[in-house]
Amino acid sequence: MSQSRRALLGFLLALPVSAQAKPLVIGAIPDQDPELLQRLYGKLARYLETELGVAVVYKPVTDYVAAVTAFRVGDLDLVWFGGLTGVQARLQVPGAQALAQREIDAQFHSLFMGNKKSGLRPFQDLKGLASLKGRTFTFGSESSTSGRLMPQFFLQQAGVNLEDFKGQPGFANSHDTTLRLVEAGSYEAGAMNEQVFLKRSETGAVDYTRIQVLWRSPAYYDYHWVLNPTVQARYGAKFAERVQTAFLQLDLKVPAQKEILGLFGTQRFIRTQNRNYAQIEQVARQIGKIK
Amino acid sequence: MSVQTVPRSFLLNPLLLLLGVGLFLILSRVEQPWFNPDGWPLLAQFLSASLQPDLSAELLMITVDATLVTLAYAVCGTFLSVLLGLVGGLGSSAIWWELVLPGQKGIWLVLRGLLAIPRGIHEIIWGIFFVNLWGLDPLVAVVAIALPFGAITAKVFSEILDETPRQPLLTLIQSGVSPFVAVVYGLLPQAFLNLLSYGFYRFECSLRSAAVLGIIGAGGLGYQILLSLQSLRYNQLWTFFYALLLLNGTVDLLSALLRRRLGCTPRIALPQGKLRSVRPQGPVLLVVSLGLGLLVPFCFWYIHPDVSKLWAPHTGELLAQLGQSAFPPELTMTTLQQLLPLALQTLGMSVLAILVAGVGGVLLSFPAASNFRRFLGMDAPWGWLFLLGVRGVLLLFRTIPAPIWALVFLFVLFPGILPGALALGIHNLGILGRLMAEGIENLDQRPLQALPGASPLVVFSYGVLPATLPGALAYTLYRWEVCMRETVLVGLVGAGGLGRLLSEQLSSFDYRGMTATLSVLILLTFLVDVLSTQVRNQLRYGINTRKSGIIKGGS
Amino acid sequence: MLRLNRSPDRLAKSSEPHLQVQGVTYCYGNTAALTDINLTLYPGERVALIGPSGAGKSTLLKLLNGTLTPTTGTVSVLGVPLADPNPRRRRALQQQIGTVYQQFHLVENLRVIHNVNAGQLGRWPWYQALWSLVWPQGIETARQALARVGLPDKLYSRTDRLSGGEQQRVAIARILVQDPAILLADEPISNLDPARSHEVMTLLTHCGQGKTLIMSLHALEFAQTYCERLVGLREGKIFFDGLVTAITPQQITQLYRLEP
Numbered sequence A: 001m002s003q004s005r006r007a008l009l010g011f012l013l014a015l016p017v018s019a020q021a022k023p024l025v026i027g028a029i030p031d032q033d034p035e036l037l038q039r040l041y042g043k044l045a046r047y048l049e050t051e052l053g054v055a056v057v058y059k060p061v062t063d064y065v066a067a068v069t070a071f072r073v074g075d076l077d078l079v080w081f082g083g084l085t086g087v088q089a090r091l092q093v094p095g096a097q098a099l100a101q102r103e104i105d106a107q108f109h110s111l112f113m114g115n116k117k118s119g120l121r122p123f124q125d126l127k128g129l130a131s132l133k134g135r136t137f138t139f140g141s142e143s144s145t146s147g148r149l150m151p152q153f154f155l156q157q158a159g160v161n162l163e164d165f166k167g168q169p170g171f172a173n174s175h176d177t178t179l180r181l182v183e184a185g186s187y188e189a190g191a192m193n194e195q196v197f198l199k200r201s202e203t204g205a206v207d208y209t210r211i212q213v214l215w216r217s218p219a220y221y222d223y224h225w226v227l228n229p230t231v232q233a234r235y236g237a238k239f240a241e242r243v244q245t246a247f248l249q250l251d252l253k254v255p256a257q258k259e260i261l262g263l264f265g266t267q268r269f270i271r272t273q274n275r276n277y278a279q280i281e282q283v284a285r286q287i288g289k290i291k
Numbered sequence B: 001m002s003v004q005t006v007p008r009s010f011l012l013n014p015l016l017l018l019l020g021v022g023l024f025l026i027l028s029r030v031e032q033p034w035f036n037p038d039g040w041p042l043l044a045q046f047l048s049a050s051l052q053p054d055l056s057a058e059l060l061m062i063t064v065d066a067t068l069v070t071l072a073y074a075v076c077g078t079f080l081s082v083l084l085g086l087v088g089g090l091g092s093s094a095i096w097w098e099l100v101l102p103g104q105k106g107i108w109l110v111l112r113g114l115l116a117i118p119r120g121i122h123e124i125i126w127g128i129f130f131v132n133l134w135g136l137d138p139l140v141a142v143v144a145i146a147l148p149f150g151a152i153t154a155k156v157f158s159e160i161l162d163e164t165p166r167q168p169l170l171t172l173i174q175s176g177v178s179p180f181v182a183v184v185y186g187l188l189p190q191a192f193l194n195l196l197s198y199g200f201y202r203f204e205c206s207l208r209s210a211a212v213l214g215i216i217g218a219g220g221l222g223y224q225i226l227l228s229l230q231s232l233r234y235n236q237l238w239t240f241f242y243a244l245l246l247l248n249g250t251v252d253l254l255s256a257l258l259r260r261r262l263g264c265t266p267r268i269a270l271p272q273g274k275l276r277s278v279r280p281q282g283p284v285l286l287v288v289s290l291g292l293g294l295l296v297p298f299c300f301w302y303i304h305p306d307v308s309k310l311w312a313p314h315t316g317e318l319l320a321q322l323g324q325s326a327f328p329p330e331l332t333m334t335t336l337q338q339l340l341p342l343a344l345q346t347l348g349m350s351v352l353a354i355l356v357a358g359v360g361g362v363l364l365s366f367p368a369a370s371n372f373r374r375f376l377g378m379d380a381p382w383g384w385l386f387l388l389g390v391r392g393v394l395l396l397f398r399t400i401p402a403p404i405w406a407l408v409f410l411f412v413l414f415p416g417i418l419p420g421a422l423a424l425g426i427h428n429l430g431i432l433g434r435l436m437a438e439g440i441e442n443l444d445q446r447p448l449q450a451l452p453g454a455s456p457l458v459v460f461s462y463g464v465l466p467a468t469l470p471g472a473l474a475y476t477l478y479r480w481e482v483c484m485r486e487t488v489l490v491g492l493v494g495a496g497g498l499g500r501l502l503s504e505q506l507s508s509f510d511y512r513g514m515t516a517t518l519s520v521l522i523l524l525t526f527l528v529d530v531l532s533t534q535v536r537n538q539l540r541y542g543i544n545t546r547k548s549g550i551i552k553g554g555s
Numbered sequence C: 001m002l003r004l005n006r007s008p009d010r011l012a013k014s015s016e017p018h019l020q021v022q023g024v025t026y027c028y029g030n031t032a033a034l035t036d037i038n039l040t041l042y043p044g045e046r047v048a049l050i051g052p053s054g055a056g057k058s059t060l061l062k063l064l065n066g067t068l069t070p071t072t073g074t075v076s077v078l079g080v081p082l083a084d085p086n087p088r089r090r091r092a093l094q095q096q097i098g099t100v101y102q103q104f105h106l107v108e109n110l111r112v113i114h115n116v117n118a119g120q121l122g123r124w125p126w127y128q129a130l131w132s133l134v135w136p137q138g139i140e141t142a143r144q145a146l147a148r149v150g151l152p153d154k155l156y157s158r159t160d161r162l163s164g165g166e167q168q169r170v171a172i173a174r175i176l177v178q179d180p181a182i183l184l185a186d187e188p189i190s191n192l193d194p195a196r197s198h199e200v201m202t203l204l205t206h207c208g209q210g211k212t213l214i215m216s217l218h219a220l221e222f223a224q225t226y227c228e229r230l231v232g233l234r235e236g237k238i239f240f241d242g243l244v245t246a247i248t249p250q251q252i253t254q255l256y257r258l259e260p
């Protein structure tokens, strides 16, 4: 919901609440429809509240950079980051920990999409990306792992530079937008998050007469929950484990929890750790997204 | 009207040279594809959605809330910037230092020069900076408006104070009254209405800024518009557009009305010489103070900025951290090689933008001036409709934030300086056109009456045009500097130039690189400022450099 | 230069001088407006400063109230040099000097009460001064002063709506409230008709009772009627200085003659 209404609420609650401890503030990078995020994280906040026994508040964030910055400043305690933003955040906040992720996040893929009218044909090999030379192309958000970082990396490996496209490449703010732009033909090709595509495909929101998958990238680690070390001082040294357990315990058999898992598009959450992201960090340094 | 003639050397001035360079730069990029015809269908969808805005109850609720948020940011930002402006304006005025340290020349010049620093940096950059200190607090947007606008206000206020007749003040000083009290009694009452009028103008600018700040996540209408544009929800988008139009239209109208009631001259038609002390008609002051007395507290309550963050020790720590990661700026040979062409592109973008804004502004300002119909003999009712239509277009142009225009142009243009320049041009056209129309409406009628019996067209080309063009040109030149600063805005949404680089550096948390880019950008802004001031002086338009500050606006 | 019998003996003996100008020269840039002026004024004296345009009358008065600082020489008020580097002490001294101008120099946007109160601002702490703009202070004092200048009912009028003569009387009321020891007036009546001029001159000489009064005048007959001592200035120098009765018509003609 809007900031102001939260502010208003915060104002009304300020006196009684301020006597207690500061709530656990959760957030997420805005890679999808914000209304969907609001619904999803509202439910998750309530679940975490009962599991952890502390007040939990969801704070919507408007862009990737703001999410990382807010995490560093201490405005956000627990954030659902992408691969790249998670690495960026942990580099800026020493002691921050990657805790949990969905099963698919350990084996994540990008899809290169093509408009049907463009005459682009699907290909099996990374080398096929060379066929995108001289075409118009759009990435997802600048900081997106699956929509920008890894696609640019694979393009580089296939010998395609950013100057090889027709015009400058675009940057769509979310994966849904990329899908729609390529579908409408504004761009002949684009790169996006596979999981978002599959979800849209399931609900029949993809017009296969106008768009097709050109290539599925190799797997890499992506989304994960990152916890700010400052919470330990607030809630005790074991808090990180408790948060991790809360995620791992989400169970398909409990209806309320099934809904949360469904909204995240997964069967369950699994453990993850900082080490899994060494490859992402390396690619990011190579492309210049980490200095 | 001899002072307003354009000297011949005008043809040889650096401005034209720059125009040439800018156009060359733009043309030299044309061999790259810039037009994307595949985007038409989406653009058509976008435009046709204007007829079917989403009017569901839920969205209307969000719209009302977002409108209030934008308004509240603007009100709080203006309030603080006027406070800052009062303090800074007195502190950087020549008269104050003459009173306090007589004989010491030039302190005020130094102080006024220092004010140029916060002024030279766009609100959005301040916003990004403060997010790094205060996170997601609404305080960020309020201070991001208040600081640069406070500096602009301070400069203008100091000029107003210095141009207010000072004898009454000196009389008080001679009878042994302390400088501060003497200023409050002897100077402020005379300058007050001019200050108030400027404050209202600032409010119009703040409102536009508040919408733009939505784009870095401050919330409000700008944010909602960006969101629905980027998620391609055009029907919702138009609801927000209409809300923003309504808000800006109302504020512009009220502010123009108030300024007329206060008897203030429009900024573009400033009299030469000392400022008049103006007289309000009717109980304007009472209404204004009552309105402000209610509105300001309400707005602070509505967004509820956490003011304590201003002096929280945590802020200091974060500032130190930020300083460490941002300095020294990364100014190696390679970055300079990267920065230079981008700087030229940015300059070209600003030149193209100001060309669009200036030419379009002049063309549209005539039909937008209420006294224009007389010259063409259009007293029929459709003349009024035409007038309203043109004014509506100008309002639309200036209301929609430049980055949003850029995104609209990106439907059919590839990212680059062209969509950015067009976006900036259109936005500033709306602002310029309105100010120029105001200037035309306040035209000195005497020279026109000296052409009795002449046909309307003759009156227009010999009476109206020569009288308005120098002012319009001077203001356009001033606006060029604003365009330069705003190139950052359109860069952030993917248009080209230094702004684009800045956005990439921002998402890479490359603070050293950002410092370097920003330095170049500030340098460019100063360069443009100096150039435009010089050309304005060459034009010998009645207002000289010092006075030109009064017509200084903002975004 | 003619030098006639110096200031009246009776006053010279009675007390310390109120105003003393010693060897004062004043230059605007390179041009000297006043050269080597010596002048001593005793309590209760009423002095008219006369002379042709550009003689330096306004400049001298500005030196006397501290608006200008002499290029060389000193101006002392009540025995203290006016050019005190300490602003607080200088302000305290300036409170003992009241000035009335030809153009009144009132703050037109303020109501009459505030313009009258301007005379006592120097005695108020700053917060009282500010508060007075919201909630007028010292109303009784202001009312009495306005009554004395014949404007008892104009306390809350808007200053810019008063006539020229009324504005001049408000300026005098301001001086009454200030209650200085020394009263300066620079052409106080040159904008008024003869009847108003007499009123204002009466007021000035009346409220100046016991105070030292020095005013520049172009109207000679007023100078001779209302003052007892005449100081003639010509080309920045004192041309004569003496009792009204002692100045001859020839001296006056000499003072105003066109060629040097």
Ligand SMILES: Nc1ncnc2c1ncn2[C@@H]1O[C@H](COP(=O)(O)OP(=O)(O)OP(=O)(O)O)[C@@H](O)[C@H]1O
Residues within 6 Å of the ligand: C028, C033, C051, C052, C053, C054, C055, C056, C057, C058, C059, C060
């Ligand atoms: N601000 C100034 N700058 C330079 N010269 C000045 C200034 N003010 C006065 N003067 C010069 O100083 C001389 C004395 O001027 P002043 O105003 O004292 O004359 P005055 O006797 O008051 O004349 P008037 O009767 O016309 O008022 C004149 O020659 C005048 O030109």
Ligand SMILES: [Mg+2]
Residues within 6 Å of the ligand: C057, C058, C059
């Ligand atoms: Mg004079």
